[in-house]
Amino acid sequence: MTSASPAAAPLPTRRPALLARLAEPRTYDLAIIGGGATGLGVALDAALRGLSVVLVESHDFAKGTSSRATKLVHGGVRYLAQGNIGLVREALHERATLLHNAPHLARPLPFVMPSYQWWETPFYGVGLKMYDALAGEAGLGSTEFLGRSETLRLLPTARADGLKGGVKYWDGQFDDARLALAIARTAAAQGALLVNYCAATGLVHEDGKITGLTCEDRETGRTFRIAARCVVNATGVWVDEFRQKDGDAVHRPVRPMVAPSQGVHVVVDRDFLPTDHALLVPKTADGRVLFAVPWLGKTILGTTDTPRHDLSREPDAFRSELDFILGESARYLSRAPTRADVRSIWVGLRPLVRPQDDDGGNTKGLSREHTVLLSRSGLVTVTGGKWTTYRAMAEDVLAKCAEAGLLPASAPGVTTDFRLVGGTGNLPAHPGIGAAAGWHSYGSETDSVRSLPGSANLLADGLSEAMVRFAVRNEYARTVEDVLARRSRWLFLDAKKAGELAPVVAGLIRDELGAESGADPKQGDFEALAAHYLALPA
Numbered sequence: 001m002t003s004a005s006p007a008a009a010p011l012p013t014r015r016p017a018l019l020a021r022l023a024e025p026r027t028y029d030l031a032i033i034g035g036g037a038t039g040l041g042v043a044l045d046a047a048l049r050g051l052s053v054v055l056v057e058s059h060d061f062a063k064g065t066s067s068r069a070t071k072l073v074h075g076g077v078r079y080l081a082q083g084n085i086g087l088v089r090e091a092l093h094e095r096a097t098l099l100h101n102a103p104h105l106a107r108p109l110p111f112v113m114p115s116y117q118w119w120e121t122p123f124y125g126v127g128l129k130m131y132d133a134l135a136g137e138a139g140l141g142s143t144e145f146l147g148r149s150e151t152l153r154l155l156p157t158a159r160a161d162g163l164k165g166g167v168k169y170w171d172g173q174f175d176d177a178r179l180a181l182a183i184a185r186t187a188a189a190q191g192a193l194l195v196n197y198c199a200a201t202g203l204v205h206e207d208g209k210i211t212g213l214t215c216e217d218r219e220t221g222r223t224f225r226i227a228a229r230c231v232v233n234a235t236g237v238w239v240d241e242f243r244q245k246d247g248d249a250v251h252r253p254v255r256p257m258v259a260p261s262q263g264v265h266v267v268v269d270r271d272f273l274p275t276d277h278a279l280l281v282p283k284t285a286d287g288r289v290l291f292a293v294p295w296l297g298k299t300i301l302g303t304t305d306t307p308r309h310d311l312s313r314e315p316d317a318f319r320s321e322l323d324f325i326l327g328e329s330a331r332y333l334s335r336a337p338t339r340a341d342v343r344s345i346w347v348g349l350r351p352l353v354r355p356q357d358d359d360g361g362n363t364k365g366l367s368r369e370h371t372v373l374l375s376r377s378g379l380v381t382v383t384g385g386k387w388t389t390y391r392a393m394a395e396d397v398l399a400k401c402a403e404a405g406l407l408p409a410s411a412p413g414v415t416t417d418f419r420l421v422g423g424t425g426n427l428p429a430h431p432g433i434g435a436a437a438g439w440h441s442y443g444s445e446t447d448s449v450r451s452l453p454g455s456a457n458l459l460a461d462g463l464s465e466a467m468v469r470f471a472v473r474n475e476y477a478r479t480v481e482d483v484l485a486r487r488s489r490w491l492f493l494d495a496k497k498a499g500e501l502a503p504v505v506a507g508l509i510r511d512e513l514g515a516e517s518g519a520d521p522k523q524g525d526f527e528a529l530a531a532h533y534l535a536l537p538a
Contacts, residue, residue: 068348
């Protein structure tokens with residue numbers, strides 16, 4: 001298909017106008033609950049097919065799992081080791097598509113697996129050559145077998161003692177929260193209505209069938225009733241809440257389908273791994289995977305895969321998880337990071353799909369693939385999967401909706417070659433996602449951001465006054481957390497610095513929103529959150 005582009009001028013995201021549209025009496029083709037990667041992907045795909053779309057999100061877009069990924073756009077090396085060829089092939093195809101459609105937010109990233117046993121280089125190298133073959137023309141670079149000296153050149157702080165060599169391969173990397181925002185804004189440019197801080201409170205049924213939903217503006221308490229021909233539940237690890245509401249309404253029992261797993265990430269300074277290459281240990285002492293990834297001027301260490309039975313919006317890391325990450329990092333880095341070196345620690349909940357006879361006690365046996373279910377009343381639920389395949393997941397959701405007769409059938413593929421906002425036209429030079437954020441992060445919208453007041457007033461590296469104003473005017477930001485956690489990523493990079501930035505950012509938000517009803521930048525809440533991202537498990 002011919003590549004298409006969103007509107008060049010950034011659309012305003014003023015909340016009074018969004019709520020006025022939400023209050024209009026109409027019936028939408030599609031109503032989506034959940035503003036993470038999956039829900040936003042469905043909104044964009046549906047809007048591009050000419051459907052009328054509304055999406056409501058109880059918190060901020062990508063507040064949950066979608067802003068807490070390991071920041072990798074990947075086919076899944078460990079899934080290849082498990083023999084899941086189909087999942088890997090699909091993900092490698094989607095990796096190339098994502099990098100093409102958001103070149104300002106997703107870039108190729110070279111990885112190095114250091115080898116400390118004689119057999120590791122040929123063993124893992126052969127597997128990664130298969131990874132290349134599955135990618136085919138969508139490959140990002142060829143796998144290379146490395147000697148000891150070349151491995152140390154690419155990973156200068158890798159432990160040299162006992163090092164035999166290594167394997168270099170390619171995957172992708174991205175800024176997850178800003179990609180979510182780009183998808184949301186691109187969907188809005190195609191006519192979709194998306195509202196954050198607007199919680200779905202119930203499902204509307206008529207004669208046993210879903211005909212819409214109710215929602216509440218969390219800033220003012222104002223309530224809305226939305227009529228829709230099709231309702232999609234895309235709330236990630238929280239999908240069972242709305243499945244239960246649906247079951248209760250029609251008096252049918254519902255078995256939970258999600259077994260949450262948490263992944264912990266620790267951020268340290270870049271000098272622990274001063275390179276543009278990521279380090280991957282495919283099998284640690286206890287069989288887990290360890291990443292050390294350069295990201296936005298820092299280094300991410302992780303991750304874990306631990307069953308979790310509660311669904312906190314801000315889950316805590318377990319002491320054993322932090323000990324694992326720091327302990328394994330010490331085995332592979334010449335300078336071992338300690339608890340005192342942690343700049344931020346954050347946790348994401350993965351919505352793993354459990355078999356109906358599984359209690360979710362062992363995450364390795366749960367499905368990493370996505371699942372789309374249709375209830376008898378017509379609620380379409382999607383969960384599972386991963387960021388890399390968000391676009392394919394959206395196509396599967398709309399196919400299920402059409403199969404059920406809830407939406408008209410239409411050909412897939414409308415998002416395959418459709419650049420997201422900021423990814424069109426002439427793009428500024430990009431140093432890679434491993435480098436600190438800056439004007440390049442806005443892609444083709446850079447000039448629009450620079451034109452706002454305060455472009456020369458730098459609040460911190462990669463964050464200017466103009467960027468804060470752009471976040472409020474054009475990126476749906478309402479609070480200090482929205483700006484410092486997801487428009488800028490300072491909360492995830494250096495929580496102490498993020499807390500220090502809170503007062504000036506709150507002042508700019510107040511200046512932008514003025515006397516707007518319900519507006520509150522929630523400075524105190526954010527300062528408490530920043531302290532939480534600094535608090536290590538005892």
